[in-house]
Amino acid sequence: MKRVLTVFVVTILFSLLPFNIIASAAEDEPGTRFQYISSCSSTLTTSGTTATGISKVTGYNGETTKIVITQTLQRKNSYGNWVYVQSYSGTYYYFKATLSKTYSNLSSGTYRLKSVFTVYAGSNSETVTKYSSEKTI
Amino acid sequence: MMNEDNYRKAIDAALTPEYNNMLISPEEPHTFSPKFEKRMNKLIRRRKKPYYKIINTAGKRVAVIVGFFVIISFSTIMSVDALREAFKNFFVSIFEKFSIVRSSDESSSPDSIEAIYTITSGLGKYTISYQEQDEISNNTVYEDEDGHTIDFCQYVKSAYDTMINTENTVIESIDINGKEAMIYRDNHNYHIIIWDIGDYIITINSNIGKDELISIAKSVQKAEK
Numbered sequence: 001m002k003r004v005l006t007v008f009v010v011t012i013l014f015s016l017l018p019f020n021i022i023a024s025a026a027e028d029e030p031g032t033r034f035q036y037i038s039s040c041s042s043t044l045t046t047s048g049t050t051a052t053g054i055s056k057v058t059g060y061n062g063e064t065t066k067i068v069i070t071q072t073l074q075r076k077n078s079y080g081n082w083v084y085v086q087s088y089s090g091t092y093y094y095f096k097a098t099l100s101k102t103y104s105n106l107s108s109g110t111y112r113l114k115s116v117f118t119v120y121a122g123s124n125s126e127t128v129t130k131y132s133s134e135k136t137i
Numbered sequence: 138m139m140n141e142d143n144y145r146k147a148i149d150a151a152l153t154p155e156y157n158n159m160l161i162s163p164e165e166p167h168t169f170s171p172k173f174e175k176r177m178n179k180l181i182r183r184r185k186k187p188y189y190k191i192i193n194t195a196g197k198r199v200a201v202i203v204g205f206f207v208i209i210s211f212s213t214i215m216s217v218d219a220l221r222e223a224f225k226n227f228f229v230s231i232f233e234k235f236s237i238v239r240s241s242d243e244s245s246s247p248d249s250i251e252a253i254y255t256i257t258s259g260l261g262k263y264t265i266s267y268q269e270q271d272e273i274s275n276n277t278v279y280e281d282e283d284g285h286t287i288d289f290c291q292y293v294k295s296a297y298d299t300m301i302n303t304e305n306t307v308i309e310s311i312d313i314n315g316k317e318a319m320i321y322r323d324n325h326n327y328h329i330i331i332w333d334i335g336d337y338i339i340t341i342n343s344n345i346g347k348d349e350l351i352s353i354a355k356s357v358q359k360a361e362k
Binding site: 032033034035037038039040041042043045052054056058060061062063094095096098100128130132133 | 232234235248267269271272273274276278280284286288296297298299300301302303304323324325327329340342344
C-alpha cells in the first residue's frame with residue numbers, strides 16, 4: 001500500500017512538473033524545435049464586443065518556402081475549459097506572414113487566440129503553437 | 138457412558154503423538170525462503186546507510202521525493218527570474234529551444250501604431266521587398282542582391298509577446314543610443330536586436346554582420362510626418 005502511495009505521489013509530481021515550467025509561459029510544447037522558425041506571436045486585442053486576432057510568424061529568407069497559419073478564437077466556459085469559437089487559416093509563400101482576423105458580436109467572457117504556425121523549408125516543416133494572453137469582454 | 142476425565146485421557150492418547158510428530162525439533166535449523174533472505178539482507182544493507190534515518194519510513198521517502206521536486210521546480214523558476222532581472226524592459230522566459238520575450242513596460246505605450254520609426258542609414262544597396270502595417274506593428278523588409286536581409290519591425294509594447302529562436306545561443310545586452318538592447322545570434326547565423334525605444338519595441342533581424350547591424354540599429358529614428 002505504501003509503495004502504491006509512493007508511486008502515485010511520484011507520478012502526480014512528474015505530471016505536474018512540466019506545468020510549473022509552463023506556468024510562466026503557457027506555450028511550451030514538447031518537441032518544439034524552432035528549426036525553421038525565427039519568431040512567432042499570437043495577439044488578441046479587444047474593443048467592445050469585437051476582438052482582433054493577429055498571428056505573426058517569421059521564417060528565414062531563402063529557406064522558407066511556405067507558411068500555413070491557423071488561428072482559433074477560444075472562449076473559457078464555466079468549467080474553466082477553453083472551447084472553440086471560430087477559426088481561420090491562411091497560406092503564404094514568403095518567409096514571413098501575418099494572419100489578421102476580426103471577430104464581431106462576441107458574448108461577454110474570457111477569450112484567447114490560439115495560433116498554429118507551420119513553416120515549410122522544402123519538404124521539411126515545423127509546427128509551433130502560440131497562445132495569446134487572455135482578454136475579457 | 139465415558140466420564141469427562143476418561144474422555145480427556147482418550148483424546149490425549151490419540152492425538153499427542155501425532156502433534157509431537159508435527160512439531161519441529163528445536164535442534165533442527167529452520168531454512169528461510171530465498172525471497173525472505175533477500176529482503177532481510179536488503180534491509181540490513183539499508184540500515185547501514187548514513188541517510189537511513191531520513192528514508193526509513195514510507196512517509197519520509199515521500200517527503201524526500203516531494204522535496205526533490207520542489208527544489209527542481211524552484212530552480213526552474215529561479216533560472217527564468219535571473220534572466221528577467223538581466224533585462225529591465227523585458228520579461229524573458231528561456232526554454233531549451235526557444236525563448237519568450239514580453240515587454241515589461243506597457244504603461245507608456247500607445248495601444249496602436251501612432252508614430253512610425255524607420256532605419257535612417259546603412260540601406261544604400263538595399264531595396265524594400267516587403268512592407269506591412271497593422272494595429273500592433275509596422276514592418277519593413279530590406280533585401281540586397283547578395284542575399285542579405287534586414288527585417289525591421291516596430292511593435293506596440295502591449296502586443297510584444299513573441300517566441301524567438303534561441304537554441305544554443307546566449308542573449309547579450311548592448312547599448313543602443315542609451316537604451317538597453319538584447320542581442321543574440323540564432324542557429325541560422327542571423328543576428329537579432331530587440332530594444333525598447335521608449336514608446337515602442339523595435340526588433341531588427343538580419344544575416345549581415347553584427348557590427349553593421351548595431352550601426353543600423355543606432356540609426357533608427359522616429360520618422361517625420
